[in-house]
Amino acid sequence: MEKLNPDRFRVRKFGVSDVIVTSIGGKTQSYYVNPKELIKFNGFFTKLPNGEYLLLNEEGYQVEGQKGTWTVTDEKTIDEQRFVLMVNDQKPDLLPSIVVQSDGKFITSTASGFDNATVRKVRDLLHHEKFLENGTAERARESGTEQNYNMIDGCVNNVPKKPRVIGGRVSVLDRLHIKQAERARKDNAQVQQQERTRKN
Template sequence: MNINQFALYRVNKMTAGRKLWHLSYNEVREKNLAVRVEFYRHMMVGEMKPDETANDIWKRIRYKTEVSDVLVLNHEGEISCFYLSDDHPRRISGFISMGTTGSVLSVDTRDYMIDGYSGNWRVTDYIIIDGKQFYLLEHQEFREQAARIILDSYGKYVAETGIGGFDETAKQKIREYIHPEDKYPERMKQLQTKMELYQKYFQNGMYERSHESGTEANYDMVDGQVNNQKKGAEQIQYPVAKRPKKRTSVIKKLHEKQIAIARRSGKPVPRYLEQQMVQERSRK
């Protein structure tokens, strides 16, 4: 199920985050202050439309917000965070961290070495999609001159991307990494159907398999009931063959016609015709 929600967080003045209270985005950057979820408290949650942006939601709930609030969007499993300044929402990273057990990367990672790539790399950004955290790493020496690499929280290679960072192409590569079945939907559908047939086949007992294998059309009909059983000889009803009609001889009809014509005209019937008719009567 796709989730489209937003949440609003406000500075908790009982924490070190009190320094952030009512500071603009530029002031936070000038003072190099960290914006972390542990410095905030949850204020509200609401639904967002699939095509809504952070700016749209900010305008919709602006009367409830304060400068230094953080707006967190969950758009179909993709988490993004925005610092609410006095002009418009500014996207930030590092507000929420999944804290995955065994993670080898963090927002502060530097001098990281990637298999197959030379030099040292550092984390410049991260994104959370479907509850999993992915990091964008930049070459520490060449920076924008080299492609950027996306790794998961365990340091596993996900994809190579350009200077656009987590653009739509990069997000699509991440989703394919999380859900490889989406990359080849038809092939995965065929494999799933085949596995379902095998599972249904093996779930039935040996008797059903042996008994039905000769009567069912294919294995997806092996279900413990003989649905396509062949009929026995006693059940098969054959149509009764009709006796063919006896065909009348054409020669006989001709002879009979000749005799009839001779009698009507008063002429004597030829002897060979009388003999022929006598022979035909004797055969009956």
């Protein structure tokens, strides 16, 4: 290392089991100091998509929607995603800490770090995001029959009144959907009748 950049190299001599991390031209390399050589390894920083890092105990981060600058004080991996706990640099004791996803997206605020309630909140958010990405069961069932996505309401509409004839054969799927719609109408009518009798 000293041979590579002798004029800028101003630190103590390396000892066995030291870890050296270099950043040259945007590339980060990590080395373990062995008695005879430097052993290159993958490092222990989680790299963000934009190439930056949220480093532990690093100050001065700005979070969208939050006032002031923030310091990373803790990190936790939840469902294979990295989250960091940050405290406000200006008022570290007064404001609650915030939890941020590894890409810098604000998740929640917390007064007691990564406790069970905070982890549960993060898991609920991840579960909700999966539904938004993949769609719900209603969306999957109704997407072929509704005219627009904003009409998805949990009730399958626009089902054909009688089955189509395709290639001389009656569509089995249409017959199934018609039968399901009839059954749902009967069940719904029975439930409404029971509610009316209960109210009287």
